[in-house]
Amino acid sequence: MNTLRSILAPELVLIGVAFILFLMGCVRSVRVRRATAWVALFALIGAFATQVRVVPEGVILNPNFPYLRLDPFASFFIALSCLIAIMLLLLAWPTNPEQTGNSALRFGQDAGEFFGLFLLSIAGLFFVAISNDLIILFLALELVSLPTYVMVSMSRANPVAQEAGVKYFFLGAMSVAIMLFGFSYLYGTTGSVNFQEIATTLRRGLSSDQAPALTAWQDLAILLLIISFTYKMAAFPLQFYAGDVYEGAGTPVTAFLAFVPKTAGFIALVRILSLVGGEQFALPLWLTKFLAITAALTMCIGNVLGLLQNNVKRVLAYSSIAHSGYMLVAVAALPALAHVIDGPAGALRGLLFYLIAYGIMNTGAFGVLMMLPSRTGSGSAETFDEIAGQGRRHVWLGLAMAIACFSLIGIPLTVGFIGKVLLILPALRGGLTWLVIVLIINAAISAAYYLRITGSMFLRPGTPLTAEGAEQTLPVRQRAVAAGVLISAVATLVFGLVPPAVSALMNYAESVGAPASIRPVEGAGPVEAAVSQAVTPPAPAAPGM
Secondary structure, rough: HHHHHHHHHHHHHHHHHHHHHHHOOOOOOHHHHHHHHHHHHHHHHHHHHHHHHOOOOOOOEEOOOOEEEEEEHHHHHHHHHHHHHHHHHHHOOOOOOOEEOOOOOOOHHHHHHHHHHHHHHHHHHHHHHEEEEEHHHHHHHHHHHHHHHHHHHHHHHHHHHHHHHHHHHHHHHHHHHHHOOOOOOOHHHHHHHOOHHHHHHOOOOOOOOOOOOOOOHHHHHHHHHHHHHHHHOOOOOOOOOOOHHHHHHHHHHHHHHHHHHHHHHHHHHHHHHHHOOOHHHOOHHHHHHHHHHHHHHHHHHHHHEEEEEOOOHHHHHHHHHHHHHHHHHHHHHHHHHHHHOOOOOHHHHHHHHHHHHHHHHHHHHHHHHHHHHOOHHHHHHHHHHHHHHHHHHHHHHHHHHHHHHHHOOOOOOOHHHHHHHHHHHHHHHHHOHHHHHHHHHHHHHHHHHHHHHHHHHHHOOOOOOOOOHHHHHHHHHHHHEEEEEEHHHHHHHHHHHOOHHHHHHHOOOOOOOOOHOOOOOOOOOOOOOOOOOHHHOOOOOOOOO
16 A cells, blocks of 8 residues: 555545535535534444554554654554544434534534534544654644634534634634744754654764753753643643633534644644653753643642532533543653653553543533433533532433543542542652642542533432423434443543453554654664664663763
8 A cells, every 4th residue: 555645544535525524514505514424433443444544553654745754653643533433423413303413513514514523623633643844744733623613613603612712712822823833943942743743853973761961042942831731731831711611612523622632732742752761751950840730730720720620521521621630641641651661551541541532421411411402402501500409310320420420530440530549650650759749639620520520410409400301302303412421431431440441452553652653763664663662761871972
């Protein structure tokens, strides 16, 4: 198979189908609009199939097009992200009589455009994982973000949604300006936009476990890039948009925002840190401390503000901030493990595992909210008053929400518990005991608002619904949303209760080491075992080197 086609197979499928969906959006037929969701679903399944078929053992690089490269790090991430994207698509499935929207999403005549934007954003996420060039990384991050601005604004026929879209857009523009400023300094001080050339310049003459001595301008470049990525991740200091945007957007779009841009930010962050720190992530001391402090502040801000909210979607928004802090613990552990025998591979696998675990359990929580009716029937439940007593009225939805909330807390026998263990262990091995204590305290704080959600559904008396609200209760046409909730609940329990399932996933991730973009590639075609070497201890330096 052509090397470039091997690298781009999932992205080509999604982008090609997105263009088809845009054309279908020009057709006024209800039957065509009804088909757009199915077309998007088959596109995601096809992207997953193409990715599984071309999983590399080493690095796939086209020497005539060195801007993209596929390695086990990217392959693992793309394949599992396809599955999460399918779950998110089920939440956005058309559910009204004309098959043009659902109880929390109003895209009217724009069904084709909505699902086309959905696929383009997912394709951008995949491009982030395979980028090998600063310009490609920038374009990939914008391909993730630009469709979401439109998706937020069109998600509900409500001024709140348009307001959220405008806020999201302008704050996103600010973060892009910061990012470009950082890229310009990185390019200016290294003379290249290619990842291998940048890594060679920054780490010339250093062994894999030695931190580079960056210039002041290079320090500034890395600092600006990390700050810009915190916007994508909904992390401190650019987390303040999350509450308003998550509340204003339609619930399926909120679930999408909680996973896709966040994941893109983390993958981009790991890519940039790998350029500075090499395969062992040996970073300057100030950068290690900055990452740890950012993780602690993000956890504390998210959980403390989550306690003060009365809207469930806002609670989950601040919960999303807190979970970004948890994942930043693994990022902070990467440089702390630079001198440990096994290196940072365990922290990197823990980060990837938790990203997928968060996507699974968070999708279930938003899916349950979608299926619960509001008091007036004008959408899905969003406030604590609207979910009060609904767990007794719809027991299986109450149980699904309880499973999601318990997993988000990190209670044992759930995927959230396994994920937190995989975040904590590398941090302990790296000597970040104080950061682990902060994580555990914040997980305990989060239990207050997660248990408040579950308690409201089962313990509080229900609020009477209007006639419209009663008619909206769990219509049969919400089968797709129910399937998404069921998949989330089952996966949350399976990866928490069944050790072989966790082992299988971790074995799949075993080949994931440092992103291969930090290594030079000689010759054309795949380089066997280039990435697997990242998880082996570096050879001792020869005397005098």
